[in-house]
Amino acid sequence: MALTLRSSVWSITVAALVLVAFAHSTQADPLPSWQDSDSKTRIVDFVESVTDPESDSYITARDRVAVFDNDGTLWAEKPIYFQLLFAIDRLQKMAKEDPSIASSGALKAAVEGDLEALSASGHEGLLEIITVTHSNISAEDFTEEARQWLEKKHPETGLRYRDMVYQPMLELLRYLRDEGFQTYIVSGGGLHFIRAFAEEVYNIPPNQVIGTTLKASYQMVDGEPAIMKEGQLAFLDDKEGKPVAIDTRIGIRPVIAVGNSDGDFQMLEWSTSAPGASLGILIHHTDGEREWAYDRDSAVGSLERGLDEASSRDWLLVNMEQDWEQIWPVQP
Amino acid sequence: MALTLRSSVWSITVAALVLVAFAHSTQADPLPSWQDSDSKTRIVDFVESVTDPESDSYITARDRVAVFDNDGTLWAEKPIYFQLLFAIDRLQKMAKEDPSIASSGALKAAVEGDLEALSASGHEGLLEIITVTHSNISAEDFTEEARQWLEKKHPETGLRYRDMVYQPMLELLRYLRDEGFQTYIVSGGGLHFIRAFAEEVYNIPPNQVIGTTLKASYQMVDGEPAIMKEGQLAFLDDKEGKPVAIDTRIGIRPVIAVGNSDGDFQMLEWSTSAPGASLGILIHHTDGEREWAYDRDSAVGSLERGLDEASSRDWLLVNMEQDWEQIWPVQP
Numbered sequence: 212m213a214l215t216l217r218s219s220v221w222s223i224t225v226a227a228l229v230l231v232a233f234a235h236s237t238q239a240d241p242l243p244s245w246q247d248s249d250s251k252t253r254i255v256d257f258v259e260s261v262t263d264p265e266s267d268s269y270i271t272a273r274d275r276v277a278v279f280d281n282d283g284t285l286w287a288e289k290p291i292y293f294q295l296l297f298a299i300d301r302l303q304k305m306a307k308e309d310p311s312i313a314s315s316g317a318l319k320a321a322v323e324g325d326l327e328a329l330s331a332s333g334h335e336g337l338l339e340i341i342t343v344t345h346s347n348i349s350a351e352d353f354t355e356e357a358r359q360w361l362e363k364k365h366p367e368t369g370l371r372y373r374d375m376v377y378q379p380m381l382e383l384l385r386y387l388r389d390e391g392f393q394t395y396i397v398s399g400g401g402l403h404f405i406r407a408f409a410e411e412v413y414n415i416p417p418n419q420v421i422g423t424t425l426k427a428s429y430q431m432v433d434g435e436p437a438i439m440k441e442g443q444l445a446f447l448d449d450k451e452g453k454p455v456a457i458d459t460r461i462g463i464r465p466v467i468a469v470g471n472s473d474g475d476f477q478m479l480e481w482s483t484s485a486p487g488a489s490l491g492i493l494i495h496h497t498d499g500e501r502e503w504a505y506d507r508d509s510a511v512g513s514l515e516r517g518l519d520e521a522s523s524r525d526w527l528l529v530n531m532e533q534d535w536e537q538i539w540p541v542q543p
Numbered sequence: 544m545a546l547t548l549r550s551s552v553w554s555i556t557v558a559a560l561v562l563v564a565f566a567h568s569t570q571a572d573p574l575p576s577w578q579d580s581d582s583k584t585r586i587v588d589f590v591e592s593v594t595d596p597e598s599d600s601y602i603t604a605r606d607r608v609a610v611f612d613n614d615g616t617l618w619a620e621k622p623i624y625f626q627l628l629f630a631i632d633r634l635q636k637m638a639k640e641d642p643s644i645a646s647s648g649a650l651k652a653a654v655e656g657d658l659e660a661l662s663a664s665g666h667e668g669l670l671e672i673i674t675v676t677h678s679n680i681s682a683e684d685f686t687e688e689a690r691q692w693l694e695k696k697h698p699e700t701g702l703r704y705r706d707m708v709y710q711p712m713l714e715l716l717r718y719l720r721d722e723g724f725q726t727y728i729v730s731g732g733g734l735h736f737i738r739a740f741a742e743e744v745y746n747i748p749p750n751q752v753i754g755t756t757l758k759a760s761y762q763m764v765d766g767e768p769a770i771m772k773e774g775q776l777a778f779l780d781d782k783e784g785k786p787v788a789i790d791t792r793i794g795i796r797p798v799i800a801v802g803n804s805d806g807d808f809q810m811l812e813w814s815t816s817a818p819g820a821s822l823g824i825l826i827h828h829t830d831g832e833r834e835w836a837y838d839r840d841s842a843v844g845s846l847e848r849g850l851d852e853a854s855s856r857d858w859l860l861v862n863m864e865q866d867w868e869q870i871w872p873v874q875p
Contacts, residue, residue, distance in 0.1 A: 350790055446777075
């Protein structure tokens with residue numbers, strides 16, 4: 212009996228020590244794929260300071276809102292936004308059944324798979340393709356189609372599209388949630404497209420995905436109600452649209468905003484110009500070896516104003532090549 | 544020492560018994576302001592069954608989404624929507640500075656305080672007043688103005704507008720949240736108006752308020768960024784609009800939907816026509832003594848189709864007079 216008691220005490224002591232050691236190691240490195248550089252230090256220092264009730268910059272749990280752009284911030288966007296590659300695949304299928312669908316320069320370029328000509332058609336051309344391919348389908352069916360498409364492999368990396376997310380950002384999302392933050396996606400990409408993988412891949416539920424939306428209608432289809440996507444743009448969640456969407460959807464001004472292009476400028480400005488502690492982060496694509504190196508004048512994800520003003524606005528510019536030890540969550 | 548130990552054991556035993564009794568009483572009556580009628584039984588039975596992992600109708604925490612209309616469901620709406628009374632007050636102030644503002648029949652009726660003529664101007668007239676009074680103001684200032692206005696007293700009950708919420712519904716909201724539900728407002732009323740009191744009064748945070756929205760823009764005002772409300776309608780969150788907004792904002796089909804008028808019909812239909820357990824509830828205003836008695840042909844909160852089809856659709860029709868022991872959270 213005495214021995215049992217003593218060994219129980221021992222077991223408990225050992226278990227407690229293991230727990231303490233584990234807790235300590237977790238605390239010591241919430242971002243294992245980040246190099247031990249200034250970027251990591253700044254992020255961790257910020258989070259520790261705003262979650263410490265003794266700190267002057269303490270932020271209550273209610274106001275711990277962090278917003279993340281998606282394309283180029285949480286996952287890759289080269290050679291062109293993945294949603295557009297999905298739309299092109301869908302358009303090509305549609306054109307096989309009805310070739311007359313290629314009724315404009317942008318649509319023709321897409322059907323022919325000419326990404327360069329397509330890029331040259333600008334924002335309007337891209338929107339035209341989205342419009343044609345994202346209508347007359349229920350939100351549910353659309354999301355399911357996108358989910359299946361995301362299993363396809365990227366031609367350059369050989370990774371599935373759904374795996375082309377950044378491991379350091381997965382860690383950052385998780386770290387922030389562990390510290391009581393709500394993590395939202397605020398993307399120029401389409402709402403239903405992002406939802407097709409956000410919950411499984413980022414652990415971000417559908418109500419925390421904010422994106423560009425098309426008009427939708429409530430209809431009876433075969434006697435069952437459905438949300439049907441219509442072609443026309445309802446809300447473009449880019450540039451000045453991002454703070455507006457944040458107000459509509461969240462209603463709390465974020466204290467952390469993370470982006471990578473000038474489409475995110477206003478979101479960072481809105482999040483970092485209120486009184487109180489805040490952190491603006493721009494992911495700078497500097498790694499031509501493991502990812503793609505681009506910033507100014509890039510057809511996709513162009514970063515100019517952000518690059519010019521990051522320093523004066525005290526935004527953290529993350530250098531992908533130097534700050535990230537690992538890019539992808541799986542080996543290519 | 545022995546005595547101390549014995550009395551400690553006693554204290555702990557008594558404390559435990561008190562706790563058990565308390566827990567039991569809480570469990571026994573999560574809805575104390577509801578009469579012990581079939582309505583209460585049906586609600587409690589539903590919640591117990593979908594939260595019981597052993598039950599066939601078990602719903603995981605992720606999918607426990609409950610949506611509530613606001614006007615006439617969570618708070619009163621007579622003689623007319625309170626937001627409209629707020630808008631009329633604001634319009635009258637504006638007209639004192641610029642009388643030419645009363646440029647239409649509806650606006651004139653509002654400035655003269657003629658609610659009957661105003662009601663006769665229909666939905667468009669009401670929208671016109673909202674448009675004129677809800678523009679050129681930042682979302683933040685607007686919400687603050689609404690917050691102050693809600694301290695005013697209702698002419699008939701003498702209660703502050705912010706206190707004209709239904710005590711049984713406050714209990715239902717809380718009960719559902721205690722059982723792991725997310726509680727959303729899905730209202731035809733204005734997003735920023737509802738946010739002015741939803742968090743304090745209903746314990747519903749800004750990101751769980753869905754309402755009608757006006758266009759908004761991101762602007763620099765005196766060197767600081769602001770979300771400015773513009774007059775034009777962006778999204779009318781009523782009738783068919785409600786399921787569309789639920790899809791955009793929540794992205795999960797609700798399993799509980801509560802409304803009181805035909806503006807909520809599609810929301811209830813959408814929530815209760817999916818496979819799996821669901822509960823549609825309509826609050827029927829039957830209490831002319833303590834509240835207002837109305838349904839068919841009411842200028843505000845008209846309930847016709849819902850009344851006709853509640854039974855065949857197995858929606859619960861709550862009879863305010865018979866099912867609610869208490870209406871308001873404070874004494875008039």
